[in-house]
Amino acid sequence: MTGDARSRAEVDPVSGESGAVPAAGSPDALVGAASDTIELLRAMIREACVNEGHPGSGQEIRNVRVLQRFFADAPVEMQVLEPAPGRSSLIARVRGTDPAAPVLGLLGHLDVVPVDPDGWTRNPFGGELSDGEVWGRGAVDMLYLTAAFATVLRDVALAPEKPRGDLVLLAVADEEAGGDYGLRWLLNTHPDAVAVSEVLSESGGMRMGEHVAIGAAEKGSAGRLLVVQGTPGHASIPYGARSAAYRIGDVLQQLGAVVPAAQLGELWDAFVTARIPDEDLADRLRDPVRLDAALPQLGGIAGYAYAVSRVTISPTVLRAGSTHNVIPGSGSIELDIRTLPGTTDDDVDDLLRAVLGPLSELVEIQHLRGWDATASGTDTPLFAAIERAVESVAGSPVVPIMAAGGSDARLFRELGVPAYGFGLLGPSWSYERYREGVHGHDERIDVESVALSLEALRLIVADRIG
Ligand SMILES: [Zn+2]
Numbered sequence: 001m002t003g004d005a006r007s008r009a010e011v012d013p014v015s016g017e018s019g020a021v022p023a024a025g026s027p028d029a030l031v032g033a034a035s036d037t038i039e040l041l042r043a044m045i046r047e048a049c050v051n052e053g054h055p056g057s058g059q060e061i062r063n064v065r066v067l068q069r070f071f072a073d074a075p076v077e078m079q080v081l082e083p084a085p086g087r088s089s090l091i092a093r094v095r096g097t098d099p100a101a102p103v104l105g106l107l108g109h110l111d112v113v114p115v116d117p118d119g120w121t122r123n124p125f126g127g128e129l130s131d132g133e134v135w136g137r138g139a140v141d142m143l144y145l146t147a148a149f150a151t152v153l154r155d156v157a158l159a160p161e162k163p164r165g166d167l168v169l170l171a172v173a174d175e176e177a178g179g180d181y182g183l184r185w186l187l188n189t190h191p192d193a194v195a196v197s198e199v200l201s202e203s204g205g206m207r208m209g210e211h212v213a214i215g216a217a218e219k220g221s222a223g224r225l226l227v228v229q230g231t232p233g234h235a236s237i238p239y240g241a242r243s244a245a246y247r248i249g250d251v252l253q254q255l256g257a258v259v260p261a262a263q264l265g266e267l268w269d270a271f272v273t274a275r276i277p278d279e280d281l282a283d284r285l286r287d288p289v290r291l292d293a294a295l296p297q298l299g300g301i302a303g304y305a306y307a308v309s310r311v312t313i314s315p316t317v318l319r320a321g322s323t324h325n326v327i328p329g330s331g332s333i334e335l336d337i338r339t340l341p342g343t344t345d346d347d348v349d350d351l352l353r354a355v356l357g358p359l360s361e362l363v364e365i366q367h368l369r370g371w372d373a374t375a376s377g378t379d380t381p382l383f384a385a386i387e388r389a390v391e392s393v394a395g396s397p398v399v400p401i402m403a404a405g406g407s408d409a410r411l412f413r414e415l416g417v418p419a420y421g422f423g424l425l426g427p428s429w430s431y432e433r434y435r436e437g438v439h440g441h442d443e444r445i446d447v448e449s450v451a452l453s454l455e456a457l458r459l460i461v462a463d464r465i466g
Helices: 027-033 035-046 061-070 139-158 183-189 244-257 266-275 279-285 291-308 345-362 381-394 409-414 431-437 447-465
Strands: 077-081 089-094 104-109 133-135 167-172 198-201 211-218 220-229 312-320 330-339 363-371 398-403 419-421 444-446
Touching: 027 035, 027 447, 035 061, 035 133, 035 139, 035 447, 061 077, 061 089, 061 139, 061 167, 089 139, 089 183, 104 139, 104 409, 104 447, 133 139, 133 447, 139 167, 139 198, 139 431, 139 444, 139 447, 167 183, 183 409, 198 381, 198 409, 198 447, 211 266, 211 381, 211 409, 220 244, 220 345, 244 312, 244 330, 244 345, 266 279, 266 291, 266 398, 279 291, 291 431, 312 345, 330 345, 330 363, 345 363, 381 398, 381 419, 381 447, 409 419, 444 447
Parallel strands: 104 167, 104 198, 198 419, 211 398
Antiparallel strands: 077 089, 089 167, 133 444, 211 419, 220 330, 220 363, 312 330
C-alpha cells in the first residue's frame, strides 16, 4: 500500500492548492513550516539504518549523507567521524559570535531498532505520508527529532545574523546499542568535537494530564549474574544428584515473589501531581506503603509508575546444562536491574541478598556491565527556556520526568552537562501511546507533533543562543 493521496500536510501553505496563506501561528501555518522537516524525516526512514547490535549493522553513513545533502547550501561546518566502516556520526556546527555564550547541543541518533515486518501494516522503511502521519521505523524514536534539530540548525546557519552561542547538531550512530560506535566513542576520542554546555535529546514531549513531560533523569542499569551450584550426575540416576536447574527454579520463585520497596523522590511527586487528578489516589501513591496496592488503578501508566518508583529486577537469560542426559552441576541467571539516582552497587547487592533471603547463601553474585542513573536539575537556564517555549506553543506547563530506560543523554549528564529529553507531541500523545510507538509495530508520527516540536525548538534555540 502506498500513500499516494495528497494529504493536507503535503500541501504547501504558501503556494498551496487552496491559494490561501494561513495566518501565522495557525495549525496550518505550523504544519507548513514543518514541510522540510517532514521530507527529511521520510528520507531518513527510507535509509533503514537498522542497528542489530553488531559492528557491521546500522551503517549510519547513509543518514549522514542525507544530512550532508540537507545542509549543502547552508554555511554549516561539518565533520564526519567513524570508528568503523559505515558507523558514521555527523557533527554539524554553526559558530556563534560570543565565546562566553552557551554551546547548545542537539543530540539526535541516526540508527533505528529492527522490525518484525509481519507485524506492520505498511512498509516499515517506506517513509509513507498518509492521513497526516509519517510511517516507519524511527519515526518516533527518534528521527523526527533528529530531522527537527537539523532543520533548526540550517535555519540558524542561513539567518542574516549570526547567533551568540554555537549551535551543534550531534547526529550520532549506535544509540540503540549503547553508543560504542557513536557518542561514547566520540566522547572518548574526539571530546573537543562534541563539547557542548547543554543538551536537548529524546524521550520528552508526551502529555501527562495538562502537562508536557520533559525528560530530566534516566534510570541506571546494574546487571547481575547469579551463579548457582548443584551436584552433577547422570540423568538416568538422579538419586543423590542435585540439579542446578532446581536451584535456578528456587531463585526465580523468590525473585518473582518479592517486590522491591518503593523509593520516592521529587520526580515521583511531580509525576503524581501532573498525572493524577484524583486527590485520594494521589495521596496513596505518595505513600510508599500504600503505593503498590494503588497501582492497578493507574491503567496503562501503571508499568511506568512501578518502574520509576523503585529499583526493578527482571530475570532475562537462564543457563544450565549442555547435554540432554547430564544433570547440570552449575547454572546462572542474568538479571536486568534498573536503578534510581543515588543507588550504589552495594545497594543493589544488599537488595538482592534481602530479596533472596537464605537462598543468597547458595548464590554467587557477579557484576555485569552497567551505568548509574543520571539526573539533570530543573533549575537551569535551558530548562527554563524549555518551559517558556512549551507554554508559548502549547499553552501547557512542563513536568520533569524520569525515563525508565536509557539514552545517550546520560553520557552528557555523567559529565555534568545538563541534558533533557525534549519533544512537544500533540494532545493525544499520552505516555502510554509514546511507549507503544517506540520500538513497536506500525511506528508513526503525526505531522502536527513534528510541527509543534519544531516550533518549540526554534523558540528554545533563539532563547539560549539567538
Ligand atoms: Zn532513541
